Amino acid sequence: MAAHAKAGRPSGFNRIGAGEKALRYALLLLVLALTVSPFLWQLSTSLKSLDEDIYSRTPSFLPEHPTLANYAEVARTIPVWSYAVNSLVVAVIVVAGNAVGATVAGYALxxxxxxxxxxxxxxxxxxxxLPGEVTIVSQYVTVRGLGLADTLLGVALPGAIGMLNVLLMRTAFQAIPPEMDEAAVIDGATVWQRLLHIGLPNVRGMLSVITIFAFIGxxxxxxxxxIxxxxxxxxxxxxxxxxxNGTFIANPRLIAAGTMISFVPIVIVFxxxxxxxxxxVEEGAIKG
Amino acid sequence: MTHRRWFTPWLLVAPAALWLCVFNIWPSINTVVLAFTNAKPLGGGRFTGLENFTRALDDDQLADALLNSVVFMLVCLPLLVMLPLLLAILVEKKLPGIMFFRTAFYTPVVASAVVVALIWGWVLDDRGLINGFAQWLGVVAEPVPFLTDRWLLLFSAISLTIWKGLGYYMIIYLSALGNVRRELHEAAAVDGAGPVRRFWSVTVPGVRNTMLLVSVLVAVSALRVFSELYVLSNGTGGPGGRDMSVVMLIQLYSRGFTGHLGYASALSIVLLVITIGPMLLLLRLDRKAA
Structure with a gap:
């Protein structure tokens, strides 16, 4: 893929006709509808009051009387906010672990x-x-052996330094020209100083990609x-x-409210x- | 590069190396060891030879799971190799607002598979949006059992996997399309080739390696499917547990009173055997691309 040389781009070829433009926007809007409407449908369901018939064969897309009652109700049914905090705790440990652990290891390599x-x-x-699922059972045995079964630390720890992230950071550091380091060595900079002042500023793109993915993951x-x-x-x-979902299948409004509590933060972050x-991505972080 | 103390590099790689050993190498070895024992979540762990593997040969649920994986893969492969490429071509041109569309198309990728499955579970419910609409139109008299029929449930899980995966592979193609030589498109256009002709004779050959990469990624992820089937079937694996995947079986035997860590490990090795081929191919591709 990378073997192809980047070609010069004459401007004339980039102009597109009005007809093609209209067609492109029409297709973009069609795909947008297919992509976004299930999320909007769920959001709408989460805002519908108990009086509104959500099982109607012609349900209305907008809630008749929008209400946040379902969000309060789902919090009474399961401790949804403390689940959100638990997810956040795990995500923060994983992000911090990868930002530090993968970066320093990638630099050394x-x-x-x-x-x-x-x-x-x-x-x-x-x-x-090795797909992660292959070792997941013995991973669990290890975590249990460490006394971390049924703890958030046990959930967070194995992913706190991702092997792929180490390799991605290594690739990013490799792209820094060696001359920059050589000059710093002559000036008497230590490894730590070089990592901090020459390395880090040049790998910000990759660092943000791996931290975003660590959080989302x-x-x-x-x-x-x-498990x-x-x-x-x-x-x-x-x-x-x-x-x-397993316990209170009867009310889709509550499940909708719960899914929104999980979905909205990740969309905001993204x-x-x-x-x-x-x-x-343009720097080539995502190739699998 | 020079550094004063010999151990400085080791200090920097130490945490990652520790993680490599504790959470990757050791569990890999332990999976193989456990697969030959009768280890249970609570005690056990006697060497039982090939017992777990002979049990796997006889396991109807595993046979179903493997069949499901094959169906999953065969449906996903053509669709997730071609549709995201078309989508990437659609969002490639830098029209006003294109970043918004790219971001929006990527949204299902950043959503949790659990969230996506719960949303689609409601859309596909007996009394959900699609069945309601189909009945209103009079296309069907009775609700279509999307979530309670053995094959329809599998195809529902496949559909939402495709829906969720489009944006992911679109982005991979997008970075590959940037490398397709523009003069080739121009030359083809000058020669009178229409968009369809140019797609097959310029774009496709230009992204051939990426298509191969995407095929491998799709194949492996189809074999690893878990959350979509688990949530859509509410943890039951569908009618008669026939909509299990291999990973769902691993999860099933990893916990609780019915748990059998030895058998779960044997199933993990089955999973490894079916994914190793595509994975090795992926590694070779990666080397070539690097």
Missing amino acids: AKLRFRGAKLLLGLFLATLV AWDDFLWPL VLTDPANYTLTVGLQYL AALQRFFFRG
Whole structure:
């Protein structure tokens, strides 16, 4: 893919006719409707009052009398806010762990020479072949052995330094020209100073991509917390929502309110940071 | 690069190396070890030889799960290789507002699979949006059992996996499209090739490697499916538990009184065996691209 040379772009070819433009926007709006409408439908359901017939064959898209009562009711049914806090605790540990752990390791692997570096790199790479689900049972045995079964730390710890993130940070640090480091070495800068003042400012794009993904991954994760957590008081939001779904299937309004509590924060985080995300993508962070 | 103390690099890689050992290498070894024992969530752990694997050969649920995975993969592959490419071409041109569309199309990717499955569970419910509308139109007299029929449930899970995956693969294609040489498009256009012709003879060959990469990613993720089926079937695995995936079986045996960590580990090795082929291919592609 990278083998193709970037070609010059004559401006004339970029102009498109009005007809094509209209067609493109029509298609964009069609896909937008398909993408966004299920979320809006759920939002609308979460705001519909008990008097409104949500099972009608011609339900109205907008709530007749919008109410936040379902959000209060879902909080009475399950401790949804403390589930949100639990999810946040896990996400913060995972983000912090990756931001620090993957960054320093990526820097050492990219910029420092030491015995065993090649072997270590090979092992990091080898883990990528293994889908996480393959080791999830013995992962649980390990976490239980550490005395962390049914704890949030047990949920957060295994993902706190992602092997893929180490490799991505290494790639980002490698793109920094060696001359910059050499100049700093001559000036007597230590490894730590070089990492902080030369390394970090040049890998901000990749760092934001891995932290955004670490947050989203931890917040959205379901299988692993489902295995680690037993006590409903410790549930994260995703596990708590499935629990709600299993217990109180009768009222879709409550499940809708619960899903919105899980969905809205992640959309806000993503919308706020999408600039960094798409820039990071252009730098080639996402190839799988 | 030079550094004064020999241990400085090791200090920096120490946390990651520790995680590598404790949460990757050791569990991998332990999975293989456990697979030959009768370890239970509460005690047990005697060596039982190949017992777990002979049990797996006889396990009807595993046979169903493997069949489901194959169906999942066969439906997802063509759709998730082609549709996101078309979508990427649609959002490639920098029209006003295009960033909004790109971000919006990516939204289902950042949503949790649980959230997505709960939303679609309501849309596909017997009394939900689609069934209500279909009955209002008179297309069907009775609600379509999207979530309670063995095959319809599987296809519902497949549909929402595709819906959720479009944006993810769109972004991968988008970064690949930037590398397709523009003169080729121009030359083809000058020669009188229409958009369809140019798609097949310029774009597709230009992103061939990416299509291969996406195929591998789609295949592996189809084999790993869990949350969509779990939530849509409310943890039951559908009618008669016939809509299980391999990962759902692993989860089932990992916990509780019916738990059997040894058997769950044997199932994990089954999962490894079916995913290793595509995964190795992925690693080779990655090397070539780097």
